[in-house]
Amino acid sequence: MTTTNGLGSSKPGAGGWYPPEWPERIRALANGELTPVAPRPAATVLLLRDGPDGPAIHMLRRRASMAFAGGAYAYPGGAVDPRDERSVGWAGPSPAEWADRLGIEDEAAAQAVVCAAVRETFEEAGVLLAGPSAQALVSDTTDDTWEADRAALVARELSFADFLARRDLVLRSDLLGAWARWITPEFEPRRYDTWFFVAALPAGQRTRNASTEADRTVWIRPAEAAAGFDRGELLMMPPTITALRELQPYGSAGEALAAAGTRDLAPVLARAELHGDEIVLSWPGHDEFTRRIAWGASS
Numbered sequence: 001m002t003t004t005n006g007l008g009s010s011k012p013g014a015g016g017w018y019p020p021e022w023p024e025r026i027r028a029l030a031n032g033e034l035t036p037v038a039p040r041p042a043a044t045v046l047l048l049r050d051g052p053d054g055p056a057i058h059m060l061r062r063r064a065s066m067a068f069a070g071g072a073y074a075y076p077g078g079a080v081d082p083r084d085e086r087s088v089g090w091a092g093p094s095p096a097e098w099a100d101r102l103g104i105e106d107e108a109a110a111q112a113v114v115c116a117a118v119r120e121t122f123e124e125a126g127v128l129l130a131g132p133s134a135q136a137l138v139s140d141t142t143d144d145t146w147e148a149d150r151a152a153l154v155a156r157e158l159s160f161a162d163f164l165a166r167r168d169l170v171l172r173s174d175l176l177g178a179w180a181r182w183i184t185p186e187f188e189p190r191r192y193d194t195w196f197f198v199a200a201l202p203a204g205q206r207t208r209n210a211s212t213e214a215d216r217t218v219w220i221r222p223a224e225a226a227a228g229f230d231r232g233e234l235l236m237m238p239p240t241i242t243a244l245r246e247l248q249p250y251g252s253a254g255e256a257l258a259a260a261g262t263r264d265l266a267p268v269l270a271r272a273e274l275h276g277d278e279i280v281l282s283w284p285g286h287d288e289f290t291r292r293i294a295w296g297a298s299s
Contacts, residue, residue: 023293025187026272026279039183039191041109043117044077046179046243047127048253049201049219055253056221057244058125058207060214072235073225075243076124076211077117079192083159084112084119091134092174101178102195103265114173117197119160123153124211129176129199130169137172139204150210175199177260179246182239185270193267196243198260200253222247238289239268 028034047058059073085108093101099110122128122141131137141150149167152158164171176197184191201207209217220228222244228234229241236244250256273280281291 022187022281023279025189027274029187029272030274034187036186037189037191039193041080041113041116042078042192042194043080043113043120044075044194044196045117045121045176046075046196046198046247046256047121047125047201047207048198048247048256050252050254051221054221054251055247055256056219057225057247058201059218059220059225060124060209060211061216061218062213063215072237072240074237074240075196076121077194078120078123080112080116081119081156081160082112083161084115085109086159086161088115088161089130089164089168089170091131091170091172092176098173101265102181113195114176115160115171117176117195117199118171118173119153121199123150124214125207125217126150126210127201127205127207128169129172129202130164131172132168132170134170134172134174137175137202137204138169139202141205142208154212175202177257177263178265179260179263180239180243181265181267183267183269185272187272194239195265196239198247198253198256200257238283238286242286 025034029036048055049058057075059075062072062074064071088111090111095107095111095114098114099105099107102110102113104110104113118129126141126146128138128141140146149158149163153160153163176199178195179198180196181194182196183193207217207219209215225234226241226244226248229236229244247256250259268283268285271282271284273282277294279293281289281293283289
């Protein structure tokens with residue numbers, strides 16, 4: 001399930017389209033007529049590979065038929081499966097260390113977020129951040145048996161823990177770097193508390209469009225993708241374009257991973273304020289997405 005987070009502008013270019021139901025939902029929230037739903041924990045992965053002109057990032061385009069943000073570019077990701085908390089083969093920083101890094105009090109819940117990041121990357125891109133030991137990685141996930149397991153994971157017929165166990169693999173949490181955290185606005189009916197991670201494409205593995213929610217996948221340099229957004233050619237949500245802008249200074253996947261350790265993971269949550277006949281939508285710390293919406297405005 002590729003996550004977009006329902007986080008505002010999804011028309012190319014900053015300050016573009018917003019869901020037409022937002023003004024009424026925002027007003028209902030302000031009047032105490034709408035109770036926010038609790039956000040589900042989720043994870044998404046900024047998968048990078050090095051090239052002659054610097055790192056490229058793997059992106060998926062959501063099918064135009066999707067009810068929300070159809071046609072938007074995003075990254076592999078999705079919600080935590082409750083079974084992601086089960087005991088799992090593990091290498092790298094411990095769940096306790098991840099709990100501290102992610103700001104999650106419960107170790108099992110932190111493990112589940114990391115498992116979701118690795119599981120969803122395999123489900124949607126066919127890339128597996130796991131190996132037979134703490135020093136080794138799977139190099140090929142393309143034969144029919146891998147595809148059968150991937151499909152079983154997607155269908156929730158197989159838990160991620162059982163998948164790793166049957167193949168004698170350990171999750172390589174050392175290959176992930178925590179990058180950011182965004183929470184869907186309180187006025188959205190489906191909400192996610194999403195941790196963004198960076199990771200490098202393992203040697204020998206290759207991506208493919210394995211998601212039923214995407215009609216296209218691309219490897220593209222962050223600067224090129226951001227320029228496409230700015231020209232109004234590529235549809236993206238605020239966390240998507242923000243990540244692209246933040247990745248541009250790094251000359252390799254390794255540099256980005258090294259920088260992840262010092263990233264601020266304070267959650268970004270949209271704020272909606274009523275000013276007379278206007279709604280002012282803002283994302284603290286991200287002024288380019290501030291939007292003023294008149295009551296009754298349409299996309």
